Amino acid sequence: MTFPRLASAVATVSLVMSTSIQAEPVEINYDKVTNLAATISPDGSEAILDIQGIFWRVDMESGESVQLTEPDLDPARPHWSPSGDFVAMQAFKEGTFDIWTMAPDGSNLRQLTEGPWDEREPEVSPDGSEIAFVSDRSGTYDVWTINVTSGELTQWTDTPGEEAYPTWSLDGKRVAYVVDESEIKEVTREGDVHDLVSGIDGVAYAPSWQAGADPRISWIRSTPGKADLMVGNEVRLEGHDVFPFRVQWQDDGSALFTADGSVMRLAPDDEAPEEVPFTAKLTIDRPNFESRANVVQDGTWPVKGIVTPTLHPEGDRIAFVALNDLWTMRIGETPEKVTDDTFYESDPAWSPDGSRLAYISDRNGSLDIWIREIESGEEQALTSSDGAELYPAWSPNGNRMVYQTEVGGTMLIDVETGESRRLVEDIFQPGRASWSADGSHIALAAVVPYTSRFREGTSQILVVDVENSEQTFYEPRDNASITTRSDNGPVWSPDGTMMAFVLDGALHTVEVSDAGKPQGEPRRLVDGIVDSPTWSGDASELLFLKNGELKTVEVATGEVTEVELGLEWSTQEAPAPRTIHVGRLWDGVSKDVRTDVDIRISDGRIESIEPHDDAAHQGEVVDAGDLTAVPGLIEGHTHQVWGNHTYGYGARQGRLLLSMGITSTRSVGELAYRAVGDHEALTSGNRVGPRFFYTGGPLDGSRIYYNAMRPVADKEQLDAEMQRAEALGFDIMKTYVRLNPEFMKVVSDTAGENGVPTYSHFLAPGVYLNQNGTTHLGATERLDYSRIGSITGETYGDVIDYFAEADMSVISTFFATEPSLFGENDIREDARVKALLPSSEQDVLDENAASTDTPETSHFLAQYADNPETFARIVEAGGRVLAGSDTPLDFVGVGLHSNLRWLARGSMSPFQVLQSATSIPAEELGLSGDLGTIEAGKLADIAFVSGRPDETVEDLIKVEMVMKGGRLFTTEELIEPFAGNGE
Numbered sequence: 001m002t003f004p005r006l007a008s009a010v011a012t013v014s015l016v017m018s019t020s021i022q023a024e025p026v027e028i029n030y031d032k033v034t035n036l037a038a039t040i041s042p043d044g045s046e047a048i049l050d051i052q053g054i055f056w057r058v059d060m061e062s063g064e065s066v067q068l069t070e071p072d073l074d075p076a077r078p079h080w081s082p083s084g085d086f087v088a089m090q091a092f093k094e095g096t097f098d099i100w101t102m103a104p105d106g107s108n109l110r111q112l113t114e115g116p117w118d119e120r121e122p123e124v125s126p127d128g129s130e131i132a133f134v135s136d137r138s139g140t141y142d143v144w145t146i147n148v149t150s151g152e153l154t155q156w157t158d159t160p161g162e163e164a165y166p167t168w169s170l171d172g173k174r175v176a177y178v179v180d181e182s183e184i185k186e187v188t189r190e191g192d193v194h195d196l197v198s199g200i201d202g203v204a205y206a207p208s209w210q211a212g213a214d215p216r217i218s219w220i221r222s223t224p225g226k227a228d229l230m231v232g233n234e235v236r237l238e239g240h241d242v243f244p245f246r247v248q249w250q251d252d253g254s255a256l257f258t259a260d261g262s263v264m265r266l267a268p269d270d271e272a273p274e275e276v277p278f279t280a281k282l283t284i285d286r287p288n289f290e291s292r293a294n295v296v297q298d299g300t301w302p303v304k305g306i307v308t309p310t311l312h313p314e315g316d317r318i319a320f321v322a323l324n325d326l327w328t329m330r331i332g333e334t335p336e337k338v339t340d341d342t343f344y345e346s347d348p349a350w351s352p353d354g355s356r357l358a359y360i361s362d363r364n365g366s367l368d369i370w371i372r373e374i375e376s377g378e379e380q381a382l383t384s385s386d387g388a389e390l391y392p393a394w395s396p397n398g399n400r401m402v403y404q405t406e407v408g409g410t411m412l413i414d415v416e417t418g419e420s421r422r423l424v425e426d427i428f429q430p431g432r433a434s435w436s437a438d439g440s441h442i443a444l445a446a447v448v449p450y451t452s453r454f455r456e457g458t459s460q461i462l463v464v465d466v467e468n469s470e471q472t473f474y475e476p477r478d479n480a481s482i483t484t485r486s487d488n489g490p491v492w493s494p495d496g497t498m499m500a501f502v503l504d505g506a507l508h509t510v511e512v513s514d515a516g517k518p519q520g521e522p523r524r525l526v527d528g529i530v531d532s533p534t535w536s537g538d539a540s541e542l543l544f545l546k547n548g549e550l551k552t553v554e555v556a557t558g559e560v561t562e563v564e565l566g567l568e569w570s571t572q573e574a575p576a577p578r579t580i581h582v583g584r585l586w587d588g589v590s591k592d593v594r595t596d597v598d599i600r601i602s603d604g605r606i607e608s609i610e611p612h613d614d615a616a617h618q619g620e621v622v623d624a625g626d627l628t629a630v631p632g633l634i635e636g637h638t639h640q641v642w643g644n645h646t647y648g649y650g651a652r653q654g655r656l657l658l659s660m661g662i663t664s665t666r667s668v669g670e671l672a673y674r675a676v677g678d679h680e681a682l683t684s685g686n687r688v689g690p691r692f693f694y695t696g697g698p699l700d701g702s703r704i705y706y707n708a709m710r711p712v713a714d715k716e717q718l719d720a721e722m723q724r725a726e727a728l729g730f731d732i733m734k735t736y737v738r739l740n741p742e743f744m745k746v747v748s749d750t751a752g753e754n755g756v757p758t759y760s761h762f763l764a765p766g767v768y769l770n771q772n773g774t775t776h777l778g779a780t781e782r783l784d785y786s787r788i789g790s791i792t793g794e795t796y797g798d799v800i801d802y803f804a805e806a807d808m809s810v811i812s813t814f815f816a817t818e819p820s821l822f823g824e825n826d827i828r829e830d831a832r833v834k835a836l837l838p839s840s841e842q843d844v845l846d847e848n849a850a851s852t853d854t855p856e857t858s859h860f861l862a863q864y865a866d867n868p869e870t871f872a873r874i875v876e877a878g879g880r881v882l883a884g885s886d887t888p889l890d891f892v893g894v895g896l897h898s899n900l901r902w903l904a905r906g907s908m909s910p911f912q913v914l915q916s917a918t919s920i921p922a923e924e925l926g927l928s929g930d931l932g933t934i935e936a937g938k939l940a941d942i943a944f945v946s947g948r949p950d951e952t953v954e955d956l957i958k959v960e961m962v963m964k965g966g967r968l969f970t971t972e973e974l975i976e977p978f979a980g981n982g983e
Contacts, residue, residue: 024288026806030280032261032796035785037077037245040256041104042084047263048104049278050078052764052787052798055089056280057104065280068106071768072741075100076783077121077245083128086148090120090133092782095701095740099133099146112146113153116479116702118450119144120784121165123246125172132156132166132175136451143177143187156187162453164784165206167246169215176217178204184217197233203859205244205791211251218247218255222791225855225862229257229266237266237273241794244785261796286806287770291926292755293693293731295939296571296683303567304548304728305677308347308487311552312354313494313537318550319348319357323569324651324681326359328374335567338372342687342977344650346674347391347432351398352494354537358382358392358401362650365981366838369403371415382418386839388648391432395439396494402433402442406648406840410444412466424464424471429707431459431485436516437496441465443516445485445501447705448473455780456703456738458711459483461490461499463516474518476503476510484697485707486671487532492516493539498555500542504713505529505720507544509555526553526560529717529724531673545673547727572685574604575967577619580942581612584628586950588918588933591911593950599629601940604966608936622968624944627960630914631934632663632690632941634921635896637775637811637884640667640692641674642708647888648838652981654682654689655974656836660893661943661959664691664931666884666921668734668759668775671708672696676728688974690964691941693731693925696724699747701738705780709736718743722750731925733758734775737782745769755926763788763810767802773809773880773924777870778863793863795870804877809924811884812871812916814864817891818901820954822849827894827957835975841891868906875912882924883917897957904953913953940966 030051037050048068049056055068055075069075074092081088084104091100094111097118102109113119117137124131129148134141143156143166156175157163166177169186176186176196184197184207197204202223209215210231218231220242229237229247242259249255253268256276264273309320317330319338326345329335339345341363348359357372364381367388372379383389388406394415395401401413402423410424410433423442424430431445442464449457459481461474476482482489482501489501498509499516507526511519531545541552543563550563578601585594587609600607600618610616640653649656657665667675675694681687697708699721704711712718725733733751735744735758748758748770757772761779764787778789789795803810821827828834828845837845855865871881883903885895896917903913922932930939942963947955961970 024286026284026286028282028284028798028801028805030278030282030798033798034261034794034796035243035787035790036258036261036263037243038256038258038263039078039080039087040248041080042082046104048078048080048087049263049280050076051280052802053768054282054764055106057106058278066106067282068102071765072745073100073109074741074765079123079246080104081124081128082126085128086124088122088124088131090122092740093742095738095743097782099131101131101148112148112151118454123167125168126170127172132168134163134166134177136453140451141453143175145175156189156191157193162451164453165246167206167208170209170211176207176209178207178219184219203791206246208246208249210253211249212253215249218249220244222859224857224859225792225865227259227790227792229255240264240273241790241792244791261798284768284806286767287749287752289752289757289770289772290755291757291772291924293925293927294729295691295927295930298571300568300570303565303569303680305673305675305680306545306548306550306565307673307677309532309543309545309550310348310350310534311536311541311543312350313352314354315536315538315541318543318563319350319359321346321348321359322567322677322680323684324677324686327567328357329565331563335565342651344687349392349394351394352396352537353398356398358394360388360390360392362652365978367406367648367650369401382413382415383420388650388838390648393433393435393442395435396437397439400439402435404430404433406838410442410464423466423469424462428705429485430462431482431489431707432487434490434492434499436492436514437494438514439466440514441516443490443492443499445482445488445490445707446473447485447707450703456705458702459485459704459707461501461516461518472516474516476501476508476518476522479702480504480713481702481704481711483710484531484671487673489533491533491535493535494537495539498539500525500533500535502530502533505710505717507533507542507553525555525558526551527720529720547724548676569680569684571683572965572967574965577602577607578622578966578968579617579619580622580629580944580963581617581625582627582629582944583625584948585609585934586628586630586914587935588631588915589935591950593628596625599934599940599942601963601966604940606934606936606938606940609934622961624961627944627946628948628950628955629934630661630943630945630949630956631918631932632943632962632964633661633896633917633956634664634666634925634931635662635690635884635887636666636882636917636921636924637813638665638667638887638892639669639708640665640694641670641678642706642888647841649888649892651687652836652838652978653892654687655978656832656893657690658688658962658964658969659832659836659959659971659974660897660957661945661962662690662893662896663941663943663962663964664693664921666693666732666925667695668732669698669706669708669736670694670696672724672728688969695730695732695734696728698734698736699739699743700736701740703738704736712739712743715743715746718746722747725751725756726754730756732756735760735771737761737780741765741769744771748772757924763799763802763808767806767808771808773811775811775884776813776886777810777867779813789863789870793866795866795873800870800873800877800879803874803879807880809880809882810871810874811882812867812899812903813884813886813890814867814899814902815886815890816861816864816898817845817848817894818898818905820901821894821898831975832971833894835978835981837891837894845891845894864902868902868904868908870906871903872906872908875908880920880924881916882921883913900953900956910950910953914949914956
């Protein structure tokens with residue numbers, strides 16, 4: 001069969017997204033498409049294209065195009081059956097990847113597989129009776145087939161390896177597939193396995209058989225910055241950006257595939273492919289949601305940031321953290337402050353007899369465990385390492401504790417001697433541990449991935465034998481997760497008969513054996529969204545948080561009682577008026593710099609900006625005549641209270657951020673009550689740090705990875721999650737990679753109508769589902785490829801148009817440390833870094849400096865090599881780029897400057913680069929009237945730096961002073977409480 005030339009295709013389709021906000025139609029004209037996929041009809045007359053998660057049918061002669069699918073199907077990897085009567089695909093509509101079919105005209109959608117598993121990469125058999133695919137239903141990805149008529153499933157492989165991309169032999173008797181990305185094998189119906197390609201240098205994708213009497217296996221090879229078409233061990237085509245989809249070989253020996261943003265045809269004897277042109281036009285109705293983040297004005301509010309509350313064994317009082325201090329309260333009485341400082345406190349834990357209170361504090365320079373004698377008030381540090389000790393939990397006899405490190409290790413320590421030993425090796429973001437009644441076991445939450453091919457799994461109950469460290473995992477319910485792993489259980493009852501945990505957002509208990517094995521199904525005790533359950537000493541009741549309020553529940557009856565806290569907070573008073581004389585001023589509005597000016601500050605805002613005049617000064621005068629004033633920087637992507645207490649930064653985090661000129665941070669994912677607590681502590685002035693625009697845990701699907709992700713089971717839970725978000729005053733919402741499209745849109749619309757923007761990792765389907773932007777150009781996906789960048793890191797015109805025309809913002813998040821930070825002014829020798837960066841983070845910084853990886857040797861770096869220019873193209877087209885680091889995956893404070901330097905490597909001007917961390921994120925927050933520029937009437941958030949950052953972005957890190965709301969800090973003042981760390 002020959003493949004005719006594909007004529008140009010033009011179609012106009014409107015995706016109508018219902019919303020109460022008036023929508024504006026946006027047209028996207030497709031020319032070049034990032035990771036375009038194509039499948040051709042058996043007679044070669046038509047093609048079905050996957051363009052950004054929507055299937056289109058193209059007539060090869062007339063050029064007419066028809067949209068076949070809607071965004072909520074979220075399909076991928078189409079394959080036209082050899083019989084021509086249906087098309088197979090994988091689709092994420094139900095929240096897992098399933099195999100679906102449809103008629104070639106888009107009708108008769110049919111779901112063939114279902115359940116908690118992922119089924120991917122379908123290919124129809126030559127006779128059309130079966131579909132081969134890979135499934136993780138047996139514990140790893142194996143090759144399976146399904147009978148299209150009967151639905152009967154057959155497993156073809158069962159190995160420890162991870163199989164992918166099955167493809168049928170021409171006679172339908174064998175299936176070839178990739179194993180562990182590095183070899184290609186084939187299996188017969190009888191189960192015999194043969195090697196086809198071994199010792200692959202790179203990553204293998206999408207094998208397919210050539211046509212003809214003696215076919216060879218073809219495949220796509222990815223090496224850093226390259227994607228080649230291979231036949232056997234030979235390179236058939238190089239120098240092109242070949243997309244990771246199967247090649248369709250024609251009877252005449254030609255090959256049809258997608259590359260360089262287009263459909264390509266490679267003739268048998270040609271060295272270069274011929275582009276098969278197409279065009280299509282899509283109209284998207286985008287809502288006019290307006291972001292309305294809150295810069296808190298003067299006033300008094302009830303405390304909602306109640307962090308790690310714990311019930312006294314007698315059940316009559318509680319300990320908790322709020323407003324950056326540790327408190328205790330006898331229920332029904334007024335809270336009493338235990339600490340009164342600007343250091344970081346968290347994780348209170350009563351001793352079994354209630355006479356002592358353990359908690360963590362960084363008053364000695366790092367996060368250590370402290371023990372307070374309740375009666376005498378005497379305190380002592382139990383630990384004193386350079387690292388962080390977190391989540392202390394007393395043994396039943398009060399002689400020992402378990403705690404965790406900032407890198408996820410679980411340790412056992414003797415309370416009297418301070419001697420410790422490792423109980424559990426480092427695991428990824430475990431939850432707080434809890435003891436069995438006899439002290440023989442501990443239980444904690446830990447993630448268990450479904451497979452090694454993708455990192456997502458479920459948060460399960462991990463029970464550890466204290467004597468021998470033997471581990472046993474239990475699911476809280478089949479294929480379900482504990483809702484966040486930090487503070488939501490499992491919590492073992494003091495009598496040893498039950499565990500409490502949060503499941504589907506609600507509070508549950510389950511009966512357990514002495515060794516922690518669940519006995520029966522969990523009991524739903526409290527509906528809604530519950531956090532931080534702890535037991536009374538007699539196991540009769542549980543204390544918990546719900547929508548910013550403390551409550552208790554009687555376990556026997558389910559009766560809920562509110563615990564009145566009666567604690568309020570107020571915004572920090574504005575400092576006295578002052579005048580700052582600066583030598584240079586870049587106001588964030590104009591490219592031009594003003595020189596020798598006075599900035600007059602009153603009530604925390606900029607009163608005026610005038611030419612320097614000693615006689616006109618008011619209040620305290622600060623001479624910064626040798627410095628440049630720039631708007632306080634806004635960190636566009638951070639996680640301040642993420643896993644393991646954000647790697648042990650504690651109170652150093654806010655000081656390090658300010659010392660780097662950052663006066664506002666914008667979070668896209670946190671542990672909710674810790675985030676609210678941070679916001680209230682920072683805004684009240686009880687902790688030093690930037691303004692904090694916050695959210696809770698990203699809403700996710702049935703599979704999760706990070707500890708703060710919130711697996712959403714159903715619409716009831718989703719509604720409750722949105723109610724909690726409103727009650728806790730979130731500024732931002734984020735959906736993560738496994739939330740289904742229907743729920744993504746519910747979140748976007750519900751939040752958007754309240755002025756709260758929503759983000760995800762996905763340009764598509766996010767752009768169709770009313771989201772405001774993406775938090776990365778490239779990051780974790782649910783597919784095995786990205787719709788934003790190819791496997792070589794290339795981005796095509798469709799992505800640029802989506803960001804610019806559909807008004808979707810994007811955050812930089814380069815992840816890799818920009819090399820100039822290790823140059824002449826090595827950041828590792830900076831006093832701010834030495835004092836305020838945790839020791840474990842300084843070790844990672846050293847590793848980064850010593851790395852010899854380049855884009856030519858590293859897939860990771862190759863993916864980001866073209867990003868500076870891609871961001872410049874987005875800005876040039878009218879899109880919005882925000883600078884952000886994704887800390888703590890990057891370094892706090894330093895990471896934003898690294899991202900700004902990466903952006904400056906492209907063709908963005910210094911003016912555009914600086915705007916990405918000033919006026920543009922302020923606009924994204926809906927706070928252009930308060931933040932982002934230095935103008936009269938705006939909040940006095942200003943960084944004072946040596947050098948000329950308006951000309952040389954590298955100078956921006958040379959911060960000498962910083963002002964937040966008119967309050968001035970020198971870098972020395974910010975470092976001082978932790979100066980000993982740098983000695």
